[in-house]
Amino acid sequence: xxxxxxxxxxxxxxxxxxxxxxxxxxxxxxxxxxxxxxxxxxxxxxxxxxxxxxxxxxxxxxxxxxxxxxxxxxxxxxxxxxxxxxxxxxxxxxxxxxxxxxxxxxxxxxxxxxxxxxxxxxxxxxxxxxxxxxxxxxxxxxxxxxxxxxxxxxxxxxxxxxxxxxxxxxxxxxxxxxxxxxxxxxxxxxxxxxxxxxxxxxxxxxxxxxxxxxxxxxxxxxxxxxxxxxxxxxxxxxxxxxxxxxxxxxxxxxxxxxxxxxxxxxxxxxxxxxxxxxxxxxxxxxxxxxxxxxxxxxxxxxxxxxxxxxxxxxxxxxxxxxxxxxxxxxxxxxxxxxxxxxxxxxxxxxxxxxxxxxxxxxxxxxxxxxxxxxxxxxxxxxxxxxxxxxxxxxxxxxxxxxxxxxxxxxxxxxxxxxxxxxxxxxxxxxxxxxxxxxxxxxxxxxxxxxxxxxxxxxxxxxxxxxxxxxxxxxxxxxxxxxxxxxxxxxxxxxxxxxxxxxxxxxxxxxxxxxxxxxxxxxxxxxxxxxxxxxxxxxxxxxxxxxxxxxxxxxxxxxxxxxxxxxxxxxxxxxxxxxxxxxxxxxxxxxxxxxxxxxxxxxxxxxxxxxxxxxxxxxxxxxxxxxxxxxxxxxxxxxxxxxxxxxxxxxxxxxxxxxxxxxxxxxxxxxxxxxxxxxxxxxxxxxxxxxxxxxxxxxxxxxxxxxxxxxxxxxxxxxxxxxxxxxxxxxxxxxxxxxxxxxxxxxxxxxxxxxx
Numbered sequence: 001x002x003x004x005x006x007x008x009x010x011x012x013x014x015x016x017x018x019x020x021x022x023x024x025x026x027x028x029x030x031x032x033x034x035x036x037x038x039x040x041x042x043x044x045x046x047x048x049x050x051x052x053x054x055x056x057x058x059x060x061x062x063x064x065x066x067x068x069x070x071x072x073x074x075x076x077x078x079x080x081x082x083x084x085x086x087x088x089x090x091x092x093x094x095x096x097x098x099x100x101x102x103x104x105x106x107x108x109x110x111x112x113x114x115x116x117x118x119x120x121x122x123x124x125x126x127x128x129x130x131x132x133x134x135x136x137x138x139x140x141x142x143x144x145x146x147x148x149x150x151x152x153x154x155x156x157x158x159x160x161x162x163x164x165x166x167x168x169x170x171x172x173x174x175x176x177x178x179x180x181x182x183x184x185x186x187x188x189x190x191x192x193x194x195x196x197x198x199x200x201x202x203x204x205x206x207x208x209x210x211x212x213x214x215x216x217x218x219x220x221x222x223x224x225x226x227x228x229x230x231x232x233x234x235x236x237x238x239x240x241x242x243x244x245x246x247x248x249x250x251x252x253x254x255x256x257x258x259x260x261x262x263x264x265x266x267x268x269x270x271x272x273x274x275x276x277x278x279x280x281x282x283x284x285x286x287x288x289x290x291x292x293x294x295x296x297x298x299x300x301x302x303x304x305x306x307x308x309x310x311x312x313x314x315x316x317x318x319x320x321x322x323x324x325x326x327x328x329x330x331x332x333x334x335x336x337x338x339x340x341x342x343x344x345x346x347x348x349x350x351x352x353x354x355x356x357x358x359x360x361x362x363x364x365x366x367x368x369x370x371x372x373x374x375x376x377x378x379x380x381x382x383x384x385x386x387x388x389x390x391x392x393x394x395x396x397x398x399x400x401x402x403x404x405x406x407x408x409x410x411x412x413x414x415x416x417x418x419x420x421x422x423x424x425x426x427x428x429x430x431x432x433x434x435x436x437x438x439x440x441x442x443x444x445x446x447x448x449x450x451x452x453x454x455x456x457x458x459x460x461x462x463x464x465x466x467x468x469x470x471x472x473x474x475x476x477x478x479x480x481x482x483x484x485x486x487x488x489x490x491x492x493x494x495x496x497x498x499x500x501x502x503x504x505x506x507x508x509x510x511x512x513x514x515x516x517x518x519x520x521x522x523x524x525x526x527x528x529x530x531x532x533x534x535x536x537x538x539x540x541x542x543x544x545x546x547x548x549x550x551x552x553x554x555x556x557x558x559x560x561x562x563x564x565x566x567x568x569x570x571x572x573x574x575x576x577x578x579x580x581x582x583x584x585x586x587x588x589x590x591x592x593x594x595x596x597x598x599x600x601x602x603x604x605x606x607x608x609x610x611x612x613x614x615x616x617x618x619x620x621x622x623x624x625x626x627x628x629x630x631x632x633x634x635x636x637x638x639x640x641x642x643x644x645x646x647x648x649x650x651x652x653x654x655x656x657x658x659x660x661x662x663x664x665x666x667x668x669x670x671x672x673x674x675x676x677x678x679x680x681x682x683x684x685x686x687x688x689x690x691x692x693x694x695x696x697x698x699x700x701x702x703x704x705x706x707x708x709x710x711x712x713x714x715x716x717x718x719x720x721x722x723x724x725x726x727x728x729x730x731x732x733x734x735x736x737x738x739x740x741x742x743x744x745x746x747x748x749x750x751x752x753x754x755x
Contacts, residue, residue, distance in 0.1 A: 038069040039165050040088060044079040044107070045095040045125070050149065054093060057154040063165045075099055076107040083111060089120050090168040091161055096126040108143060119171040121164035125149050201237030201290075204315050208280065208294055209239075211307055216240055218277075218294035219258065221250055223266050233262055236290070258293055265291040271312065273300060280308060282316040290316075335407040337385055338392035343408040343464070349416060350460030354453060362453040363422040365415045366467045367395070370445045370479045372411035383438055390435045391444070398430050408464070412471075424448050424482035447474050448482035455487060469493055500556050503536070503549050507562060512536050514569050515736030518745065519588065519707060519729040522721050527749055529586030529620070531729060532570035533736050534562070554594045563595035564604055571614035573739055578615075582746055588620040588650065593627045602641045609645060616646030622673065624652050636666050643668055650707070654695055665702065672699045674725070676710025682719050693723050700724065 041058070043051050051072050058068055071086065073079035076098060083089065092111070096104035104124060111117050123145040145160050201220040209216040217240025224234045233250035245255070252259040257275040265272055265279040266289055272279050278296035283289050300308070333345035341349065353362050369391065376384035388411065395405045395413055403417035415422050427448060434441035449471025456463045466485045474483035506512065516530040536544045553559040567589055574587040595601060609616055621642065627635075639649060650671035678692045692708065699706035708720050711730030720728060737745055 037066050039063055039066050039090045039168075040069050040071060040086060041161065042071045042073065042079065042082060042086075042089045042092045044073045044076070044092060044098075044104075046074050046098040047095070048074070050095070050125075054157070057157050058161065061158065063162050064169055068161075076103045076110075079107055080110060080115075083115055083117065083120075087117065089117075091164040092120060092122045093161075094122055094124055096124055119168055121145075121168045123147065123160055123164055202239060204282075204292055205237060205239045205294070207315075208292060208308070208311065211311060212278075212294070212296060212300075212304060214296075218242055218292060219245055219250065219262070220290060220292045221262050222290050233259060233266075240295075262291045262293050265293070271308070278308075280312045280315075282312055284316070335392075338389055338407050340392050340396070340413075341404065341406040343406070346404070346406040346408055346414055346416070347460040347464060349404050349406075350453075350463050353416065354456070354460060354463070358418070360454045361419050362417060363419040364451050364453060364463055364467050365422050365424070365427065366408075366449045366464075366471045367413040367415060367427060368447045368449070368471055368475065369411040369413075370447055372444075375442070375444070386437050387435060387442060387444070390437060394430055394435070395427075399427070414464075414467075419452065422450070424450065428480065428482070445480040447471065447479055449474050449485070450482060451485040455485075496552055496555075499544075499549060500552050500558075502538070503553060504556075504558055506536060506538060507558065507565075509539070511538060512562065512565070513738075514566065514573070515738060516573065516742045517729055517736040518734045518742070519586075519727060520733050522717060522726060522728050525733070527733075527746060528584070528727070529588060529618075530742060531588040531622070532566060532573070532590070534566055534590075535736075550592070554592055557594065559592045559594050560598050563592055564608070566590075567605070568608050568612060571608055571612040571619065573742075574614050574618060575612055576739070577743065577746070578618075580743060580746075584618070585746075586618045586620055587614070588622055590622045590652065593624070596623060596627065596638070602638070602645070605642065605647070606645055609647075617648075619647040620650050620671065621647055622650045622652040625654050636668075639667055639669070669704065671705040671707060674706065674708040676730075679708050679710045679716055679720070679730075680712075683713075683715055692720070692725070696723050696725050 043054050045051060055070050058070075061068055071082055071089070073082050079092070079094075094104050094107065096102075098104060100106070104126075108122055108124075111120065111122070122143050124143055125147055126149065145164065147156070147160065204220055205218055206216045209218075219235045219238045219242050221233045221235045223231050235245045235248055235250055238244070238246040242258075250259045250262060252263075258277060261272060261274055261277040261279050264274075265281050269281055269283060269289065271281050273296070276295060276297055278294050278300060280292040280294075281289065282292070333342060333348075334340070335342045350364060353359055369387075372384065372387075375387065388407070391413065392405065392407055395415065399405065399415065400417065400421035403415055403421055406414040406416070408414050415427060428446060431444055431446050434443045436442075449467045449469070451463055451467045451470060453463060456466060458466075466489075469489055470483045470485035473489070474481050477483065513535050515533045515535050517533060518527040519529045519531060520527050534546055534550070536546075536549055538544060550559070553562055570587050570589045574585065577585050577587075591601075598604075605621075608614075609619070642649065648670035649668070650673055651667075651669050652673045653675045654672040672695055674692050674695050678695070682692050696706050698704075705727065706725055707727035707729065708716075708725050709729050711717055711720065711728045711732045713732055716730075717728060717732060734745060
């Protein structure tokens, strides 16, 4: 063991009872701390002589331009307490054997693992070589050096400590650089979240101050050309004591030192440190450079200067692009034609309104210019753009200035704000005065769709949709009018959307199926064909009526895929019926207007006929009378293409529209179907059979077959026979049947005929 510690409390003696720490030459060591940076050296040894000789050997020595300051501990516990209080110790001279043979190594473990002190360098010393640690222990505990006390002459002690100090300094520099670089990366990410030159400039000043470890202060300025005057320094942002300079010119008279540093920085395009100011230069495109000037009295360290250079490079990229970002933000949130907020910005404004107390008394109004497309076509797009700009200006200037006015696309504007100011009458009154455009007066009216935000439950985008629903309702009723959205309208729309999704998924799951209603010859009640009818049974077994889901399928476009599936199923059933012996049986299939107008409809029809092998002469397609009357020229050509496939054409619901007889002749149809409404009426009054009789007579005169649908009793069938109607279908003969039930029904009919 080492010699016992001296009993006295003097610097070269052991500490007195209860003392935890003894400084050797305390006055000399601490005097440096108040004036200059020092390297703190902790001597840990249970031998007081070792403390004295170590201090004497390294007294008045400087390393890397700094003196040494010594701290002393005589046990591992004392050393641990010192390290917890003094985290900036550079080197520890540590005895291996103290109160225990492994006390030194255990202290090293605590220093590295418990205290987490990675930078401090540790030199192990021992007076008992037999207790020397193995090489694995030295590597495992990150020990900088190991020496026996006898070999540590003054020169060797100096060399070992100097090497340890250099190593500590490099580790601290690396750690400071790493922390600084992490801070720069974080600062760059933060600056990217800011909008506008001013916000970014203030962020630059805050982040630069954080790198230097001080409160934010200073200015960020740019040189700008004055109108008829020499270039001036304009302060973009300012913080701290200079905050009052923000947005002003930097006067060389009132702020001579600051203006001088900023001017020299921009002139030399390099940062400087002078007159108590530290400046950074941020180069930009087109000579628009920025300079940041920060009050900074002390000299900057090498690490600080290098970090500031990296920071300036990062910031220069951000400032160089900030105007582009500002422009992109303008494009993202402003209508380029009128300068008003666009749809994206309006949704944000509505969301903010919904979250504010003003929600309870706020109204959103869509303002749609009537017949704008005709004006645009007649007078040109340039004229139309000028008109839109004039409308935007009038709405913005004549309405309450507290209202938000936006253009959300095309000829639709929006007004948002207090319900008392968003009044349909006051908005539409603005359109009573003509707009003076390009030397001429133009009279324009507007239709409004409105929604009271207090009655709205969703987001800003949902409120805009509700207002659009009200606008469509207003346009369907009366131009230049208005309509308020109601909850019932929202329920109706949401139900349609819900059904649309359910129909799509139901179609994919196979919930749709076909039922077949027989069609008979009234002369002998014998079936000659059947109409394929689409049905939908949901997963819970509930049937949804075609009048509910087919319009939704048409609106969503899903009817194209469903229609092709219906056609193929019906054609395959026709093939199965023919295979069962019903070779002269006709299959009738309804075709939706959306499906019929699809550009590939005829191609799809041919492909279905080829794939199924169904004979086209026994296939009939039904189109409605209203569909037959739209776009006659196109319809004639499309029907001619369909006829060339070999299938026949029937006009369904005949008599409900206003058909032109000459047009009817051009369509080359094969059959007319009397609507069930007129079949029902033939037993109701003396005049009830007049339309049915007219259709039957028309068919006879044009050489067309006629079939009545919806025949439910024998009396109706008798009247139809007497009127000369040859064919019919309805509950009197059979309800719609499943494929197997249809086959059985036809078999029973054959048995009756045979009997």
